[in-house]
Amino acid sequence: xxxxxxxxxxxxxxxxxxxxxxxxxxxxxxxxxxxxxxxxxxxxxxxxxxxxxxxxxxxxxxxxxxxxxxxxxxxxxxxxxxxxxxxxxxxxxxxxxxxxxxxxxxxxxxxxxxxxxxxxxxxxxxxxxxxxxxxxxxxxxxxxxxxxxxxxxxxxxxxxxxxxxxxxxxxxxxxxxxxxxxxxxxxxxxxxxxxxxxxxxxxxxxxxxxxxxxxxxxxxxxxxxxxxxxxxxxxxxxxxxxxxxxxxxxxxxxxxxxxxxxxxxxxxxxxxxxxxxxxxxxxxxxxxxxxxxxxxxxxxxxxxxxxxxxxxxxxxxxxxxxxxxxxxxxxxxxxx
Numbered sequence: 001x002x003x004x005x006x007x008x009x010x011x012x013x014x015x016x017x018x019x020x021x022x023x024x025x026x027x028x029x030x031x032x033x034x035x036x037x038x039x040x041x042x043x044x045x046x047x048x049x050x051x052x053x054x055x056x057x058x059x060x061x062x063x064x065x066x067x068x069x070x071x072x073x074x075x076x077x078x079x080x081x082x083x084x085x086x087x088x089x090x091x092x093x094x095x096x097x098x099x100x101x102x103x104x105x106x107x108x109x110x111x112x113x114x115x116x117x118x119x120x121x122x123x124x125x126x127x128x129x130x131x132x133x134x135x136x137x138x139x140x141x142x143x144x145x146x147x148x149x150x151x152x153x154x155x156x157x158x159x160x161x162x163x164x165x166x167x168x169x170x171x172x173x174x175x176x177x178x179x180x181x182x183x184x185x186x187x188x189x190x191x192x193x194x195x196x197x198x199x200x201x202x203x204x205x206x207x208x209x210x211x212x213x214x215x216x217x218x219x220x221x222x223x224x225x226x227x228x229x230x231x232x233x234x235x236x237x238x239x240x241x242x243x244x245x246x247x248x249x250x251x252x253x254x255x256x257x258x259x260x261x262x263x264x265x266x267x268x269x270x271x272x273x274x275x276x277x278x279x280x281x282x283x284x285x286x287x288x289x290x291x292x293x294x295x296x297x298x299x300x301x302x303x304x305x306x307x308x309x310x311x312x313x314x315x316x317x318x319x320x321x322x323x324x325x326x327x328x329x330x331x332x333x334x335x336x
Contacts (some may be wrong), residue, residue: 043131044121050125053318056118059309060110063302068103070298075165077291078257081281090167094124102164104176109157116154118310121147121211137305144208151203156192158199159183162260169263187264196261197270202252206245213241214307234311242303243296250295251288 032292069091076087091099124143128134134142160179163169173179183191217237224230269274281287 007290017116045128047127047130048119050119051314052122052237053115053119055310055313055317056114056116057111058313059118059306060114061107062309063108064103064107064308066305067298067302068098068106070168070294070301071106072099072165074291074295074298074306075162075257077294078254079166079261082289083291084291093321094167098170102161102176104177105161106159106162109161113151113154114306114310116150117147117207119148121207125211137212140212141208144211145204146210147201148203148205148207151207152196154202155199156180156195158256159192159194159260162257163263165221166261167280183263194262194267198252198256198259202256206249209245210241213245214238217241231308235308238307239300242307243300245297245311246303247292247296250292254288254290255297 073084073087073091076082076090077084080087082090088143102218121143124146125139128139128142129136160183163179164173164176165185169179173182180192214237221233221237251274254277255270256320258273258277259270261269277288278285
């Protein structure tokens with residue numbers, strides 16, 4: 001009888017222990033969710049390739065070094081609505097010492113920006129195609145918008161570049177770091193993101209257009225055998241696509257520059273800025289495109305250089321050094 005009581009007590013204790021150790025349903029759900037999040041993170045970031053980031057960074061460095069003076073002339077036309085001769089006269093009057101003033105922010109911004117643009121696009125497209133079996137065009141569009149949205153975090157570089165390039169702030173800031181410190185100390189970090197709305201739309205839509213058209217051109221254009229003809233084709237394809245997209249979205253840049261040329265005051269919305277610029281420029285839509293012809297020419301050169309530099313850097317990184325094979329000799333022949 002005592003043995004039966006002991007057996008029942010042991011069974012009851014085991015049942016209680018088992019019940020106590022069983023995890024609640026919420027814990028199981030949390031475990032499954034964290035497992036899914038871990039798998040997503042591993043799969044998503046595992047699709048990224050460092051070569052794409054490096055090629056984008058190198059292409060931007062080559063481009064900015066060559067085209068910054070042209071950009072500065074276009075900037076003056078955007079800001080003041082003046083013809084090209086007047087903008088050139090302003091820069092000539094200021095002298096060579098001010099010509100490359102403000103170059104560091106776009107150099108830093110563009111190298112990081114193009115690195116994100118190419119790297120995030122390639123990784124996101126690869127992930128969508130391989131994991132979700134999304135069709136190629138849909139994956140390119142979504143990946144382009146994601147890459148453009150990620151680029152928008154670099155807006156502070158464009159913000160400081162605008163302040164340094166505007167002549168009315170020449171006496172306020174001596175260099176890039178001084179401008180950053182002044183803006184943050186007097187107006188806070190939020191001031192660095194003034195004008196983010198038009199930048200967000202510009203980056204997302206233009207990236208989607210660029211990558212779809214660029215890969216279509218790469219697939220449909222004839223394959224050139226000689227290095228010179230292939231390089232020329234890469235330059236022209238990138239130049240035409242980049243210049244066309246830049247021209248289409250040029251008014252968004254005008255709105256962005258207008259918003260960022262002010263500091264400290266409450267920022268107006270993009271639509272209000274658009275209407276104000278329209279009124280200030282004699283209520284003519286064509287005046288939104290002041291400087292657009294020169295911008296198109298600069299974009300033609302700029303995107304041609306970037307596309308060519310990117311393709312050549314990519315080929316260079318993917319080339320595997322060929323190790324020469326030694327002729328095979330048998331032990332018998334070598335002993336002879």
